[in-house]
Amino acid sequence: MHKLKKTRLKNKNLHKSLTLLISVVWLANGLFCKVLNLVPRHQQIVACILGEDYSRPLTILIGLSEVVMAVWVLSKFKSKLNAITQILVVVVMNTLEFILVPDLLLWGRLNSLYALLFIVLVYYNEFILNKNIAQQTA
Numbered sequence: 001m002h003k004l005k006k007t008r009l010k011n012k013n014l015h016k017s018l019t020l021l022i023s024v025v026w027l028a029n030g031l032f033c034k035v036l037n038l039v040p041r042h043q044q045i046v047a048c049i050l051g052e053d054y055s056r057p058l059t060i061l062i063g064l065s066e067v068v069m070a071v072w073v074l075s076k077f078k079s080k081l082n083a084i085t086q087i088l089v090v091v092v093m094n095t096l097e098f099i100l101v102p103d104l105l106l107w108g109r110l111n112s113l114y115a116l117l118f119i120v121l122v123y124y125n126e127f128i129l130n131k132n133i134a135q136q137t138a
Helices: 001-035 041-050 055-075 079-100 110-135
Strands: none
Touching: 001 041, 001 055, 001 110, 041 055, 041 110, 055 079, 079 110
């Protein structure tokens, strides 16, 4: 019984840590890279894909959406829907970038590997780790 409690506590702590990490990724990319324009390459990507005319306001909107995603992750509201949304957003964004602007990506087409790792992390945190925690407490 004692070992089960330890495992449950470890899983809860890992889940909390991964949830925080995932939200920080969204916050950093949204707020710092896009809204505050600390990484101008993000606006260049938007300009190449969606057009130069409105690239700054669109980049800000995308960044604000990512900040909202960070808050949503932390809120744990409809966490399964949130995880699916994150996965779909990352797949769509990275597919577009992979095809249309690989030269503007930090690691070129290798960025897709990091996107895949992030997707696996989101999936693991919600659909494996969180499920295990729920089963352990039931």
